[in-house]
Amino acid sequence: MGMEVRIQVSDPDSEFRGFVVVNDFVDGRAMGGTRMTPQVDLQEVAGLAEAMTLKLALAGLPIGGAKAGIVCGLPSGPERDRQLTAFGQAVAPLLRNGVYLGCDQGISYRDRDYFFEAAHFDMQRDSPVDLPCSWSELWDKCHEITGFGVCEAVTAAAEQLGLDAVCRTVAIQGFGTVGRAVATGLRGRGFTVVAVADRHGTIADPGGLDVDALLRATDEYGTIDRGAISPGVTCADTADAWLDVAADVLVLAAGGDAITTDNVDRVRAAIVVEGGNLACTPPACDVLALRGVPVLPGIVVNCGGAAVTGLLLLGAAPVGASVEELVDWLFAQVGDRVRGNITELLDRAAVQTRPLYRIADDLARERLADRERKLIPA
Numbered sequence: 001m002g003m004e005v006r007i008q009v010s011d012p013d014s015e016f017r018g019f020v021v022v023n024d025f026v027d028g029r030a031m032g033g034t035r036m037t038p039q040v041d042l043q044e045v046a047g048l049a050e051a052m053t054l055k056l057a058l059a060g061l062p063i064g065g066a067k068a069g070i071v072c073g074l075p076s077g078p079e080r081d082r083q084l085t086a087f088g089q090a091v092a093p094l095l096r097n098g099v100y101l102g103c104d105q106g107i108s109y110r111d112r113d114y115f116f117e118a119a120h121f122d123m124q125r126d127s128p129v130d131l132p133c134s135w136s137e138l139w140d141k142c143h144e145i146t147g148f149g150v151c152e153a154v155t156a157a158a159e160q161l162g163l164d165a166v167c168r169t170v171a172i173q174g175f176g177t178v179g180r181a182v183a184t185g186l187r188g189r190g191f192t193v194v195a196v197a198d199r200h201g202t203i204a205d206p207g208g209l210d211v212d213a214l215l216r217a218t219d220e221y222g223t224i225d226r227g228a229i230s231p232g233v234t235c236a237d238t239a240d241a242w243l244d245v246a247a248d249v250l251v252l253a254a255g256g257d258a259i260t261t262d263n264v265d266r267v268r269a270a271i272v273v274e275g276g277n278l279a280c281t282p283p284a285c286d287v288l289a290l291r292g293v294p295v296l297p298g299i300v301v302n303c304g305g306a307a308v309t310g311l312l313l314l315g316a317a318p319v320g321a322s323v324e325e326l327v328d329w330l331f332a333q334v335g336d337r338v339r340g341n342i343t344e345l346l347d348r349a350a351v352q353t354r355p356l357y358r359i360a361d362d363l364a365r366e367r368l369a370d371r372e373r374k375l376i377p378a
């Protein structure tokens with residue numbers, strides 16, 4: 001990996017405080033999401049940027065990893081928009097010079113468009129790629145892509161581990177962009193969604209939740225309106241009640257460090273999946289590995305959103321495809337890449353007694369080293 005760039009930005013007028021970390025540049029390019037939470041700090045953003053470099057390497061995309069953070073817990077409204085404007089102005093030179101910053105936890109598609117506008121950044125003009133539609137239309141059509149990749153990983157892993165017949169129920173922590181797509185995707189693959197959690201608590205029904213009703217009751221930031229929940233469904237407002245739900249698969253699709261050594265003993269699932277980034281701390285993964293519970297690493301499973309933008313920026317998409325053909329191609333690419341990596345990861349795990357996150361890290365670094373060898377002429 002090359003030199004890391006860490007930037008702190010602030011604006012006293014809007015009380016804006018944020019960070020951008022570019023972990024690596026490849027051919028002058030880097031990319032990653034923007035996280036907006038009250039707790040985000042430089043250390044967290046740096047860890048996420050490094051994970052992004054590894055994720056892109058695993059996905060076979062020669063682009064460096066980056067990440068941004070905005071320290072903010074404001075609800076939607078003019079004050080929050082002022083922070084997005086300040087962020088857009090601060091990162092404008094990066095956006096226009098090869099560092100793509102997109103959505104992540106707390107940043108919706110609308111927020112991304114908002115800070116792009118503040119940066120006077122226009123994907124069409126500033127990252128010219130021959131598309132059959134606008135970038136916004138394409139992203140809209142691919143809004144479930146990260147969740148789709150997570151679902152592909154779950155089914156591929158369950159099959160390879162011989163758990164497909166017993167893994168039928170799922171609990172999902174986080175009901176945002178990723179969590180909602182995982183809920184619909186796994187339901188479509190025959191799973192029963194028995195619990196979903198947002199920042200206000202856990203909604204559970206051992207007989208299976210009505211996913212469509214939950215989707216209708218959820219806003220763009222993944223907050224579920226409790227008033228719209230059917231009677232008979234349990235709503236727990238304790239922070240981590242999702243951990244106590246009996247489910248075969250637990251998908252973590254909220255923030256980082258959701259499972260730590262403090263709560264790992266409560267995990268009941270046969271497979272844990274990092275739908276979000278760095279959702280299970282390494283020591284907690286070690287404990288689960290000793291118990292024989294695989295934790296599918298985020299850098300392997302949640303590359304979908306990054307892959308869509310990355311493949312297009314790299315000009316890898318088929319020329320002359322219609323919008324529908326392009327969207328189908330992008331989903332197929334993500335599915336193939338995620339399933340291929342899960343197979344390789346679990347093949348290696350079958351002959352190594354190491355937790356999956358360590359094997360995935362090795363695999364990503366091998367791919368980075370291979371790429372560097374190819375870039376340097378012999």
Ligand SMILES: NC(=O)c1ccc[n+]([C@@H]2O[C@H](COP(=O)([O-])OP(=O)(O)OC[C@H]3O[C@@H](n4cnc5c(N)ncnc54)[C@H](O)[C@@H]3O)[C@@H](O)[C@H]2O)c1
Binds near residue numbers: 033105253
């Ligand atoms: N959006 C993407 O395409 C994408 C891609 C790769 C990785 N990720 C990662 O996936 C995770 C989720 O991203 P997202 O885009 O869905 O975020 P989001 O902001 O759309 O949704 C986050 C969800 O998590 C819930 N949440 C927050 N804190 C919680 C807590 N303590 N307990 C339970 N639920 C909580 C929120 O209420 C919301 O439902 C993040 O870690 C993000 O970095 C997202």
